[in-house]
Amino acid sequence: MSNWVNDRMQLQSSLGPIMSHRVPLRSRWFYVFGSATLTCFLMQILTGIMLSLVYVPSADQAYQSLEYLNYVQPLGWYVRALHDFFANAMVLMLICHLVQVVIFAAYKYPRELTWIFGVILFLCVAAMAFTGQILRWDQDAYWGLGIGASMLGRIPLIGPYAVHLMLGGPIIGGETLSRFFTLHVFILPLTIAGVIAIHVMLVLKNGISDPPKAGRLVNPATEREEYEERISGEDGTTFFPTPVARDAIFSGGLVIVVALLAAMLGPNGPNGMPDPTIIDTSPKPDIWFMSIFSALALLPPGVETFLILTSPxxxxxxLFAVPFFSNSGERHISRRPVAAILLVFIFMVYGVLTWLGYKAPWSPKMEAWSSDETPITFLQGRPPIALIGAVAFQYKQCRNCHQLGGIGGERGPELDTVATIKTSGELMRQAIQGGGNMPTYGHNLSSTELTAIVKFLTTLHPDTESPAMIPDKSLNPKN
Ligand code: HEC
Structure with a gap:
């Protein structure tokens, strides 16, 4: 039977060289992360196809179709959990792979292109993680989109057009979801599959970089020959059977652990309908993007836009430039102090920012200051509509970024006397459109809430000082 197939497919001639190509013998367990990332990707395709059988990529049904998967479709919850956990495992394995490559300086000659395509894969996987979180189409998704749009919107000149392109319109809506669905299900996976093919081909052509030795330098003129010599001798072995088995054991173990975790911990969300009337939620980005949130929260406003635009x-x-900066010379990490320090530094910054994300002054945990009372001086003697506004101000989480009487988040300005500097028209525009780092509330406020909040804000001035005047009648709130 196997001979029959082999005779027709000529497997021997295509698989043979792969199985018999020589790989380094030592430090073997360091080499499993690349294939483990690929395993996760295959699991994502499998579970993703299953999910797509039920998921409806339309703004008014996406959320319900996830609930259907969670509660009605037999084992639907498990497929969702698997997809979520393998997504996280994929990012994790990819990071391990990247770290291993940096520690081994495996990007040096002749593997510069392998690194470049690896970086492209890294960016695509990050994009998969981001677009996937949007498809959940819950409060978190809304929040993530809002922040993404506000970052894009800062680009000079083309900012508004970029936002329009990303959202498929002026606001987050059905078009937005279609766009992210197409990216997540067609464009990105196809790109990833293609780039993986090139990446793996390059790995086969140039061989796996062997463990570095302090003092043994990479010289592009002689490296290929020396490498061949090393791994064709005692320092090398054929890919089949032992290294293949090691990859298989690690990937197999990973699949079992992830499948168990998924079964024990269940699917992620969907966390609250993106519905302005449901306020009992605390939108937050998935963990890999938390650091961006804290960076947004902690950067001083003066340099914020500059850094948000330039740092990515x-x-x-x-990342792309790494192999061009240093493609020869020492590979052993003990002789590359700058690389070692940079690696530790980057992970420290990323880790600390992620941690702070859960406890920043403006925290993505939106209920942070909701239970603090509004000081009585801001309520006394106000008309009922302003009091309703004060309540809405509280439960719409405005306090999360704005202090009243010294209590609340520090993301935005204190609003104690805001009526002296902003007219009611300007206040209304601010509440609807946000801007300058304030989220757009337009869709999350009913017209009553909006009117009431603006009424409340217009009362925020000292008794001795009159509120700002309304220069333009058309800006005057109708009520
Ligand atoms: C995520 C944080 C955040 C939330 C939540 C938030 N704001 Fe803001 N807000 C800001 C920031 C930042 C600014 C400053 C914008 C600027 O500099 O242009 C601001 C500015 C304002 C201003 C203008 C203040 C001034 O001194 O000019 C008003 C009024 C305002 N917000 C009202 C609200 C209301 C009402 C809500 C709730 C519906 C709210 N904000 C929720 C961050 C936030």
């Missing part, structure tokens, strides 16, 4: 570009450019 610089970071990505730096």
């Amino acid at each position: 570009i610089l970071l990505i450019a730096a």
Whole structure:
């Protein structure tokens, strides 16, 4: 039977060289993360196809179709959990793979292109993680989109157009979801599959970089020959059977652990309908993006826009530039102190920012200051509509970023006397449109809430000082 197939497919000639190509003998368990990432990707395709059988990528049904998967479809919850856990495992394995490559300086000659395509894969996987979280179409998704849009919107000149392109319109709506669905299900996976093919081909052509030895330098003129010599001798072995088995054991173990975790911990969300009337939620980004949130919260306003626009570009450019900066010389980490320090530094910053994300002054945990009372001086003698506004101000989480009487988040300005500097028209525009780092509330406030909040805000001035005047009648709230 196997001969029959082999005769027709000529497997021997295509698989043979792969199985018999030589790989380094030592430090073997360090080499399993690449194939483990690939395993996760295959699991994502499998579970993703299953999910797509039920998931409805339309704004008014996406959320319900996830609930259907969670509660009605037999084992639907488990497929969702698997997809979520393998997504996280994939990012984790990819990071391990990346760290191993950096520690081994495996990007040096002749593997510069392998690294470049690896970086492209890294960016695509990050994009998968982001677009996937949007498909959940819950409060978290809304929040993530809002922040993404507000970052894009800062780009000079083309900002508004970029936001329009990302959201498929001026606001987060059905078009937005279609866009992210297409990216997540067609464009990104196909790109990833294609780039993986190139990446793996390059790995086969150039061989796996062997463990570095202090003092043994990479010289592009002689490296290939020396490498061949090393791994064709005692320092190398054929890919089949032992290294293949090691990859299989690690990937198999990973699949079992992830499948068990998924079964024990269940699916992620959907966390609250993106519905303005449901306020009992605390939107937060998935863990990999938490650091971006804290960076947004902690950067001083003066340099914020500058850093938000430049740092992603610089970071990505730096990643691509690594092998061109240093493609020869020492590979052993003990002789590359700058690389070692950078690696530790980057992970520390990322880790600390992620941790702070859960406890920043403006925290993505939106209920943070909801239970603090509004000081009585801001309520006394106000008309009922302003009091309703005060309540809405509280439960719409405005306090999460704005202090009243010194209590509340510090993301936005204190609003104690805001009526002296803003007219009611301006206050209304601010509440609807946000801007300058304040989320757009337009869709999350009913017209009553909006009117009431603006009424409340217009009362926020000292008794001795009159509120700002309304220069333009058309800006005057109708009520
Ligand atoms: C995520 C944090 C955040 C939340 C939540 C938030 N704001 Fe803001 N808000 C800001 C920031 C930041 C600014 C400053 C914007 C700027 O500099 O242009 C601001 C500005 C304002 C201003 C103008 C203040 C001034 O001194 O000019 C008003 C009024 C305001 N917000 C009202 C609200 C209301 C009402 C809500 C709730 C519906 C709210 N904000 C929720 C962050 C927030």
